[in-house]
Amino acid sequence: xxxxxxxKPGCSAYLRPFQQQRIQALHTTSPVxxxxxxxxHPVHHRIRYKKNQLQPAYKEILNTPKWDTRSHLFKPQxxxxxxxxxxxxxxxxxxxxxxxxxxxxxxxxxxKRQEWDGSSPYHVNRQxxxxxxxxxxxxxxxxxxxxxxxxxxxxxVNAFVREAVRVNQERALPTMVMMQQITGKKPRPVYSKSxxxxxxxxxNMMVGAKVKIQGPDMYQFFATLVEVVLxxxxxFKGVENTSGDMFGNVSFGLExxxxxxxxxxxxxxELWPNLAGLHITFVTGAxxxxxxxxxxxxxxxxxxxxxxxxxxxxxxxxEAIDRKKGIKYDY
Amino acid sequence: xxxAQGFLRHxxxxxxxxxxxxxxxxxxxxxxxxSTFSQQTSIDVKTGNGTLMFTRGKxxxxxxxxxxxxKMVNMLSLISxxxxxxxxxxxxxxxxxxxxxxxxxxxxxxxxxxxxxxLELQKQYYKIKHACDELRKTSQVLYESAMExxxxxxxxxxxxxxxxxxxxxxxxxxxxxPAEEKKRRTV
Numbered sequence: 188x189x190x191x192x193x194x195k196p197g198c199s200a201y202l203r204p205f206q207q208q209r210i211q212a213l214h215t216t217s218p219v220x221x222x223x224x225x226x227x228h229p230v231h232h233r234i235r236y237k238k239n240q241l242q243p244a245y246k247e248i249l250n251t252p253k254w255d256t257r258s259h260l261f262k263p264q265x266x267x268x269x270x271x272x273x274x275x276x277x278x279x280x281x282x283x284x285x286x287x288x289x290x291x292x293x294x295x296x297x298x299k300r301q302e303w304d305g306s307s308p309y310h311v312n313r314q315x316x317x318x319x320x321x322x323x324x325x326x327x328x329x330x331x332x333x334x335x336x337x338x339x340x341x342x343x344v345n346a347f348v349r350e351a352v353r354v355n356q357e358r359a360l361p362t363m364v365m366m367q368q369i370t371g372k373k374p375r376p377v378y379s380k381s382x383x384x385x386x387x388x389x390x391n392m393m394v395g396a397k398v399k400i401q402g403p404d405m406y407q408f409f410a411t412l413v414e415v416v417l418x419x420x421x422x423f424k425g426v427e428n429t430s431g432d433m434f435g436n437v438s439f440g441l442e443x444x445x446x447x448x449x450x451x452x453x454x455x456x457e458l459w460p461n462l463a464g465l466h467i468t469f470v471t472g473a474x475x476x477x478x479x480x481x482x483x484x485x486x487x488x489x490x491x492x493x494x495x496x497x498x499x500x501x502x503x504x505x506e507a508i509d510r511k512k513g514i515k516y517d518y
Numbered sequence: 519x520x521x522a523q524g525f526l527r528h529x530x531x532x533x534x535x536x537x538x539x540x541x542x543x544x545x546x547x548x549x550x551x552x553s554t555f556s557q558q559t560s561i562d563v564k565t566g567n568g569t570l571m572f573t574r575g576k577x578x579x580x581x582x583x584x585x586x587x588x589k590m591v592n593m594l595s596l597i598s599x600x601x602x603x604x605x606x607x608x609x610x611x612x613x614x615x616x617x618x619x620x621x622x623x624x625x626x627x628x629x630x631x632x633x634x635x636x637l638e639l640q641k642q643y644y645k646i647k648h649a650c651d652e653l654r655k656t657s658q659v660l661y662e663s664a665m666e667x668x669x670x671x672x673x674x675x676x677x678x679x680x681x682x683x684x685x686x687x688x689x690x691x692x693x694x695x696p697a698e699e700k701k702r703r704t705v
Contacts, residue, residue, distance in 0.1 A: 225602035256607050256617060274679050276635055281642055286671050288643075290650040333639035357590075364593045373597060410679060428670075458589060477670060485673040494670045 224262055227373050264403065271406040271486065279485045280336050286481055287331040293505065297325035326434065328474050337435065337473035337482040342405050344370055347377070347395040348463040352386060356393045362463045363396035368451040370408055374398035395463070411449065412467070413487040416441075419448040425489030431476030437483060438468040 251258040298318035303310035318324055329335065344366055350358035359376070366374045374396040382390045400408055417423055426439040443464045446452060452459050473479035480490055509515075609617060654661045674695065 224604055225599075227597060227599045227602055229603045230599045257609065257614075259603070259606055261607070270681075271679055278680075279673075280635070281639060282673075284639055284642060285646065288646055290647070290654075290665060333636070333643040336639070360590075360597075361593055364596050367597060414679070458592070481671045481673070484671075485677065487675070487678060489675065490672065496669070 226367060226371060229259075269403040269406045271410045272403065275338060275406075275486065279482075280338070283336050283482060283485060284331075284333055287336070287478060289331065292330035294330065295328040295505070296508070297327040299324055326474070331474075331478075335472065335474070337471050337478050339405060339409065339469060339482075339486070340472050341399055341401045341470040342408060343397065343399050343466075343468040343470065344374070344408075345377070345395065345397040345466040345468070346463045347466075350461065350463075351394045352379075352388050352392070358461065359393050359395055359463075361459060361461060365446070365449075365452060365459060365462055366396055366398055366465070369411075369449050370398050370400045371404045372398050372400050409469075409486060415450060416445065416448045417489075420445045425491035426483075428480065428490050428492040428494045431479065431495075433476060435471045435473030435475055435479040436468060437471070437476065437479050438466060441465045441467065 248259070253260045255261060298321040300315035300318055302315060303313055305311075346359075346362045346366060348359040348362050363374050363376065375398065376393045377395040377397050378391050379388055379394045380390065382388060388394075420441075423445075426437065430439055431437050441464050443462050446462050446465060447456060447459070452462070469479070469483060471479040471482055473482055477494065477496060480494075484490060650661070650664070653664060676693075
């Protein structure tokens with residue numbers, strides 16, 4: 188039947204709305220002739236159908252899971268060894284275990300919301316107070332064992348294209364395509380959230396793109412950065428030691444002139460006339476920034492500048508907290 | 519091109535009604551509806567430099583504008599899902615059995631390796647811990663000296679990601695660690 192190949196022939200073309208169910212049908216464009224994978228996911232159109240009118244061939248297609256090779260959503264992983272991942276697992280992880288080891292380490296409490304002391308009758312059922320010495324609650328730092336060795340969890344690549352605000356929204360597209368070529372994953376556009384007349388900024392206009400990479404793509408991107416891109420940048424000594432969000436995530440940026448050292452961009456430089464710079468954020472499994480920096484330096488990232496070490500409560504301070512609770516130590 | 523028209527529009531669509539007079543996202547874009555009867559379908563898109571005209575159908579000999587047009591279309595095609603659906607793999611019964619066997623064997627290998635690594639790290643951790651306990655019982659001075667850690671800990675650059683083939687210069691007998699620069703950084 189024309190336009191409805193998923194339905195059995197002979198059934199009525201008219202489908203009553205309240206009897207319909209939704210499925211994900213296949214993309215109707217012609218597939219490429221070679222066996223290949225695509226970075227860009229195919230578009231799946233949702234169409235309505237009647238379950239009892241579905242052809243058996245289509246039932247089979249819809250019921251194959253995503254990890255099955257026969258599924259149209261299948262994407263092969265680990266077709267080759269992930270160099271950096273192997274290096275981390277075999278060499279770096281045991282060394283990090285030793286480097287981060289602290290004997291008889293105890294849980295370092297974070298700043299938590301405080302209870303009201305009850306001196307006033309209005310304290311009953313009142314919301315908890317803000318933490319002492321901090322606007323937000325901070326997590327407690329757990330002892331470092333073989334179970335929580337810090338590793339690279341994800342990398343966020345983010346670009347803001349100023350020309351997209353000033354000139355034309357389309358100026359953000361080449362940067363978005365470049366990010367796809369570099370990371371191996373299609374980025375999502377970033378839209379502006381507010382209107383500022385002085386900057387000619389309107390709400391909900393495309394001003395950039397962002398992408399999160401994990402797994403083999405992430406390790407490949409990191410290795411390319413550390414081995415190919417960063418050594419070519421003029422006057423690059425390292426990521427700042429002060430960079431960090433306090434909980435183990437480190438960021439740095441690349442200028443537009445530095446971005447062209449990526450092999451995908453360098454290979455055909457004439458195709459990339461106007462590129463924006465990138466912000467790169469490493470999401471690690473470290474609990475603090477110094478720990479994240481130790482791990483990243485093991486993977487090959489250089490650091491420069493004065494290290495910012497956080498105020499960690501001393502042993503005496505922690506002992507005092509315990510004594511209040513009633514825990515005693517005998518040395 | 520239908521490609522440019524549909525895809526560009528989708529990505530650059532105004533998500534809420536605009537406050538400004540010229541609310542057209544694509545500038546002063548005039549779009550001719552695609553018609554099965556006309557030989558040519560064209561879209562005019564205003565860019566910073568001038569106007570780009572995307573045409574489907576008969577080729578028109580353009581000047582420098584065609585190069586820019588080609589670049590833009592090429593870029594859009596890279597992020598568009600058009601004509602990128604890979605062919606479905608159809609396996610015979612025997613082939614599917616082979617595939618399943620290989621897949622399960624590989625998953626088993628990966629799992630075994632993962633568990634081995636975890637066990638190794640666990641043993642190492644407890645060895646370190648017990649060694650420190652023993653040292654504390656033996657000598658307080660030695661224990662305190664052993665517990666000192668450099669701050670900050672940094673792995674050297676020479677601790678690089680290994681490559682499949684060795685480096686051109688395998689062993690450098692005259693190598694020395696690079697002297698640390700004690701330059702005062704200006705803010």
